Amino acid sequence: MKQTLSFPADAPAPQQLLAVCLVLRQALRRHQKLELSVPLAVQRQVSEALFGAIIFDTLAAEFSQLDNRLQIKVRPVDHFSIMSPSTGDFA
Numbered sequence: 001m002k003q004t005l006s007f008p009a010d011a012p013a014p015q016q017l018l019a020v021c022l023v024l025r026q027a028l029r030r031h032q033k034l035e036l037s038v039p040l041a042v043q044r045q046v047s048e049a050l051f052g053a054i055i056f057d058t059l060a061a062e063f064s065q066l067d068n069r070l071q072i073k074v075r076p077v078d079h080f081s082i083m084s085p086s087t088g089d090f091a
Contacts, residue, residue: 001027001031001081001082001083002081002084003023003027003081003082003083003084004079004081005020005023005078005079005080005081005082006079006080007019007021009078010015012047013041013042013045013046014046014050014054016042016080017038017042017046017051017054017055018058018083019037019056019064020036020055020080021058021059023082024036024059024070024082025058025059025062027082027084028029028059028062028063028069028070031057031084032069033068033069033070033071033084033085034069034070034071034082034083034084035070035072035073035082035084035085036070036071036072036080036081036082037073037074037075037080037081037082037083037085038072038073038075038080039041039074039075039076039077039078039079039080040076041078041079042075043074055072058089064073068074084085086087
């Protein structure tokens, strides 16, 4: 499973993260483990506290052991991607 999400360059970073969380919630309901790639430009615009509040506070109530199910990577790309590891484990 791989899904790519792109937003306009002027879209506020917190809103992008929240939109990605809504898609991620659906993906976590179908897959045991997922990897989320976050654009470096978005990560730079959001404080660590706000990033955690948006991602983890939004998802942790529904998904126990979120730290074991979701791996987040920041990459120098212009889009988000959600992928399930091919082997079921994170590399």
